[in-house]
Amino acid sequence: MPLVLAVMTLGLATALAPVAARLLGRNAGYPLAALYLLAAGILVPPAGAVLSGNTPSTTLPWVPSLGVDLALRFDGLGLVFATIALLIGAVVLLYSTKYLAAGERHTSFFVLMAAFTVSMLCLVMADDLVVLFICWELTSLASFFLIARSGREAEGPSMRTLLLTFIGGLFLLTAVASIWARLGTTDLGAILAADIWQTDPTFRTVIALLVALAACTKSAQFPFHSWLPDAMAAITPVSAYLHAAAVVKAGIFLLLRFSPIFHDDLAWQVLLVTAGLITTVIGGWFALQQTDLKRLMAYSTVSQLGLIVATIGIGTEAALTAAIIHTIAHAMFKAGLFMMVGVVDHATHTRDVGRMPTGLYRKLPVSFTLTLLGAASMAGIPPLLGFVSKEAMFDALLGEGHWTGWAALVVAAAGAVLTLSYCLKLVLGAFVDGPDDERPVEAQDPWLVIWAGLPIAASVPLVFMLAVIDAPLAAATTAAFGEASAPHLALWHGVNAALLATLAVLVAGIVVAVLRRRVLPAVEALEFPVSGVEVLGAWNRGMQRLGHLIDRPVAADHATRHVASILGSLGALGILGVASVARSLPPQQDGLGRPIDWIVAGLMLAAVLAVCVARSRIAATVALSTVGVLATVQILSLGAPDVAMTQLLVESLNIIVIMLVLQKLPMRFPRRSTRGNVLTALGSIGVGAGVAALVWASVGRRERSDLARYFLDETYAEAGGHNVVNIILVEFRAFDTLGELSVLGMAGVAIVAIYSTIQAKRLEPVPLRERIAARRDLPLNPDRDSTAYRAMQIAWPNNVGLQMMLRVAGPVLVIVSALLFWRGHNSPGGGFNAALVAAALVGLIYLSTSRDRQIGPPRVPLYLIGGGIITAVVTGLIGFVARGSFLAPIHGYLAGVHLTTSMIFDVGVYLAVLGLMMLTFNLLGTSAITPEHGEGTRERADEAVEGELPGPLEPIRGQAKRRVGPRTRHITAGTRPKEPGR
Amino acid sequence: MIIIFTIFVLVSGGTFLVLQRSMVRAVFGLGLISHAVNLILLVSGVPAWRGEPITSEADLARAADPLPQAFVLTAIVITLAVTILMLALAVIGHNDDQVRHPETGEDHDS
Incomplete structure (x- = not known):
């Protein structure tokens, strides 16, 4: 039950967010952060249960007819990821109270952040495939909206984000549907424990690939990585949350969640290790190329996630432990560093290393220290949490020392050199090497710096108390590995391959730092031939062209074509359908006709022909009226006096209305080509024949109805x-x-x-004068009498x-x-x-x-x-x-x-x-x-x-009278407009 | 059953008119098609029995099926409403249905 309560607390936060934003403006972050912490507090007792080896769970009936329940379960993985989502979320909210512009409401930011956290929390606690999938998509939607709300410039990036994450969603949907169809249950616990994963390796491989692809799109793995740097258009708190705790971590979570059944699968291992290592190297390279600090951070996330994904792909107990500890470490230093970039941005009004003020570290010493710590953790420099996790990952990648392990280690180490290089670029570029010695630096609210630095600062003592996270780590590894596990982390492992790799990386990093003024411009000048944004754009255009190819035959603005196709298919259906059943019809009743029908039919033919060929509108109207009267006669002869009376009255009113309209129109109908008319006539006769055939086949072949x-x-x-x-x-x-x-x-x-x-x-x-082509003005007798x-x-x-x-x-x-x-x-x-x-x-x-x-x-x-x-x-x-x-x-x-x-x-x-x-x-x-x-x-x-x-x-x-809208408010109010990407 | 021929004539003529360019002709065409549909509905009650479905009249054995008649009555009135709406649309704006082209022998149809 505490699980539901925690979700409901966040649901309450979502519901309260608009009110809070209206009343408190940017300070709405305080009550919301309090609710986050409350939710985290509610989860403490279940967390205790998890640490003592239990898995608390709650099931609420949801769609009983399908066997789908709103099932929640709390295990080690849920514990780690829920803690990240809630605590980082709370810090980000606190940070945003100082970061966002004062005096504005920011309603959508707070609502979407809260909704985002709810879906993330449900995702990591889901014990039902359907719940898992829905929450997965909700996180995609929430991130889309959070990016899209940042204005015009964010439209393209947000659409690309939506496109890529939804493609991933389709992979996951396919996997979910396949599992459901094959196993007949959506209960995640039962699915993870099913025998089928051992007995049917093909099925296992297919599902493993689908899940891996879904996670790769969400976690921005190559070649789906382009959306994440693109999503930089969002404001900094959003980016911090997105990169550190939410969407991208959802992909990691999915991999870990399914790891117990897939970690032995060769295809899973190959795909994840390959994609992860490629991503970590190219992500690091791109990060090093960036001059915008925020984009640098974004690519660094891509790179770090690549390392995590590759480690998950190894699939051993040690590897999963390493992946989880690095996920935690990454959440802390990445959230902090992102918010620090926001601080720098606020202080200097730029994020470009080429425009930074000189010697910023002297003016912002606290920010500098915290950024240095975070960057050092990211670069894996001892004795920080990032060092512990990176060592563990290197160890795991090397594994038993097979040649593949060595290859993986070398690639990962290359990635680490890049990581160290861009960390140096971040710190030195922002705080030391700034070229602009005239740029003013604004003093910052100390709380902004405190909240921003909190995750980084918290990670420092953690590394000396690694025993504290041993227990949750063990629980999470147990959940991700499928067997009981008791890992032990330590700062000092003794001299081994991983430590040597780290030393090599450090040496390379020092070389880069010394030579940075020559190396970095060279790296920045190298252009990658094609960007992900261009690829997506080309793909989009191609799909649009394909769509036009399909819709062109029916997308005519000529109404006639639509009508012709509908009526034509009716006629064809009639003729073909009746021809195929004509032999097996029951016999017609006797006495269906009367002599009067013949008279009506003959006159009707003449009247309808007259309506069709008349060029004069009045003549056509008279003929139409004749048709109406003949129809009345026919109806009367069919024994329907009420209907006949109505028909006659309607006919007379109809004529009055038509005449009222006709007096505004020219006397004659527009001319049309004879050839067109003949074709239309032939087609129309076909339609008439089809309908007549249908009537012939279906009428008069039964007794009177009951x-x-x-x-x-x-x-x-x-x-x-x-x-x-x-x-x-x-x-x-x-x-x-x-x-x-x-x-x-x-x-x-x-x-x-x-x-x-x-x-x-x-x-x-x-006016009449324009309607009649040549109007002759008759000389009128001027005598008024x-x-x-x-x-x-x-x-x-x-x-x-x-x-x-x-x-x-x-x-x-x-x-x-x-x-x-x-x-x-x-x-x-x-x-x-x-x-x-x-x-x-x-x-x-x-x-x-x-x-x-x-x-x-x-x-x-x-x-x-x-x-x-x-x-x-x-x-x-x-x-x-x-x-x-x-x-x-x-x-x-x-x-x-x-x-x-x-x-x-x-x-x-x-x-x-x-x-x-x-x-x-x-x-x-x-x-x-x-x-x-x-x-x-x-x-x-x-x-x-x-x-x-x-x-x-x-x-x-x-x-x-039109109100001046939100996008134009600065004109009337004189306030500075909101700038996207801040 | 010669009514089928009547229906055929009405549907053919109606289709021809609906496919014309002029809105007014299309409305007329729709009128013809609704006459045809009304007749189809009525004959679905089997036109071998054509007595009036009024129970005070003596011969109920010959009376026609009243249900299709009720449907047709509804249909007629709705056709009236639709026709009026479409005619109202036909006189909006100054389009080429209203402004007559000079007779130059050109084809203005496509």
């Missing part, structure tokens, strides 16, 4: 009405209808929304006839609408039809006005739509409360008349339909000259939401 019988037999008993279709709509399938009326209403809302994003002048139609003048210039007499008709037709339509609504339950009619009649009345009123204006108050349509949907939903809720089922109708009798709540639902339908149609008339009815006399389209769209307005809102409704 569902049809049920509805016909039971509707009256169930709902007390005779019109089955209407009752299906408002009772049996009322939920569908609710969706439908919402779609209707939303169409209206969508039109308003779209229109209110477009400038008013873009919404009004093109002449018939010709009145016909052309005065609008109102044109509509007198319609207005007169409206006086009679209006009341009739109202009555018809009410009647249709009332009788819907028993006879053809219902809310839809009634609303469409009412909408037709609105249309008629709209058309009969002499001047284009809105019908009714401008906000009414949206109220109607909203009211309709609310009415329907409330009816549904009443049914839910009263009968336990949403939209269930309640029946009752009032004065002998059968009433039901589904009629209220129908009111909702009625309102929504009416609202949409009113909105349509108001918004689409404007013409080119409307804005000259009244409200244009945009103004009406705005008024539909805002109520009466004096004019259109420009440019976008609801647009607030």
Whole structure:
């Protein structure tokens, strides 16, 4: 349970981080560091258990159906890595309270650091493969965000980091999935103890390689090393944590975690030793080339990790012990040195050795001493912790003294010479050899130096109390080796090969130090032919090109191609599919046709042809209307009076809307080439044939359905009405209808929304003069009383006839609408039809006005739509409360008349339909000259939401005054902008 | 079953129009295709029985399947909404669907 508690403490830190950052600014590091230390304190009792040979564990059920548990286990490895993550994390947080700029919030830094530590802690305590993998990816994500938050310059590096670490994640995912599939469990303890690793060496080798590759990407091993120096774009505390305790150590942890099963595997050994030794040499070389201290540190991490990975690859008990002790030593000196570079940076405002002030050691003596100690530890100079660990690693690499061991030792020693050289460059370059004797040095807050130097200072006494870490080291080695182990570290091993190697390295280092003014510029001048960043960039571009090759056929901006491919495949599917099953179809029913079908089919052919070939828009509209009427006839002949009525009403409204739109458009459709038309026609006939084949194959080949019988037999008993279709709509399938009326209403809302994003002048139609290519100005009789003048210039007499008709037709339509609504339950009619009649009345009123204006108050349509949907939903809720089922109708009798709540639902339908149609008339009815006399389209769209307005809102409704954003704040506030990479 | 021919005509014409450049023609095409789909839905109820599905009418043995009719009724109204939305989009901005090209004999289609 303490394990969960520790994780939860850090989870609490993550949750509190935004609040703390808001209240305390950079001082949020103090409470967070306290929580880190608390978590470490909580882990003390389990740590005691680990040291006495137990492995405390906790299991919480997580995905029981998959057998995946949130299992945590604390062993020696977990102990070492959790301690590193928590203690280094706490120091880094304390350091950041002085390092970060005062007066700013740094919320994302604190949140991400805490999240980072949580995932790291879970990773090292995971006892389940899935948990392990998820935490692995979380650390990748956290490092990505921590790098990415440093501004523009960090975008490229952060993306490259993400790319490489996720590639590693894919290796690990493959390994996890393979293990899970093969062993059927995700329990890490069971997996590590499985027999299969002995019985199936091929499987073992494959998994070993996958795990090794995953760890190599994370720990920045050659050839995946390029992301780590790249990640320098992050601020110094992030770099310190990343390099010393977190991401890169996650890779080391993974190798050690799986070491018990793979350490005997030859492929594992060869891969890790080779990659590690190459990395340590080239990392050291690159580090020596850098003039930027931070980049130097970054490459030194690459080099140091290479040495650790190579040692893990050796796989002996002594080697694993050496790797673990060097991991600890590296965490301490690297975290400290990084933070020291930050101190130097703060004091001198540069990290370039070529610009350092002269004799900095005199001005920053404490920092100089601590940096010297850290660098000496990194270089493996006795009597420091780095010396102990490096000796142990040299010993382990040499092993039994086989020639491979000697080769490894020589390469590692070469790496060590480089290490010593860049350590000298770091110390001398930063503190002694600075060429710039005029650069000012700012005094630093002593606490900044104290926190930065703490890890280094702590490692010094540790080396004289090596017995203290013997016990945890033994526990960790036991976990990494798989067998009980009791290593013993000592400062003095006697004279052996490792010590001689160290002496040789020291001599070489002294030579470099003396000759540094000649050696270093020569090294810096050597250019490596290709950098990792370039390789990644080229790879990225190649993948993009490949992607374009794939997406080009479908990435056309020509909508026709998409539609053609969809409809074409439908046609092909129909023809081919039906051809393959045509022989095995059940027989068709008799009597499927009627004589009237023939008449409709003949007329339909003519009407559809007319729609297709018409160049005049009006002619096409008339033909379309003919098609609608013919469809109505066909529907009526199929025994669907309700549907036919709806179709006819919809058709008439449709025509009104089309005519409103057409008056804004040219008279004729644009011309198209004959060849294109013929091809399109042929393809279309193919699609039609395919669909017809599908219909032929699937229709009329069964008896009446049970569902049809049920509805016909039971509707009256169930709902007390005779019109089955209407009752299906408002009772049996009322939920569908609710969706439908919402779609209707939303169409209206969508039109308003779209229109209110477009400038008013873009919404009004093109003036008539521009639309007609050659307009002849007729000389008009100037006499204002002449018939010709009145016909052309005065609008109102044109509509007198319609207005007169409206006086009679209006009341009739109202009555018809009410009647249709009332009788819907028993006879053809219902809310839809009634609303469409009412909408037709609105249309008629709209058309009969002499001047284009809105019908009714401008906000009414949206109220109607909203009211309709609310009415329907409330009816549904009443049914839910009263009968336990949403939209269930309640029946009752009032004065002998059968009433039901589904009629209220129908009111909702009625309102929504009416609202949409009113909105349509108001918004689409404007013409080119409307804005000259009244409200244009945009103004009406705005008024539909805002109520009466004096004019259109420009440019976008609801647009607030823009706040000056975080990246531009320095303009208004006058504060210095945050600089990336610091 | 000659209705299949009607469906064929409607789908062919609708496809032809949808593939045209003019937005208004595409809307018309969509209208034709929805007529076709409505008919397909209706005939899925087997057009051998074509009586009105109103239970107060006598002959229920001849009545048509009411469920497809309910679907089609819904479909018709949604088609209306979609058509209106697309027509509203067709008149936005001053594109070449609205400004007529001079008849130069050039092909403006591709």
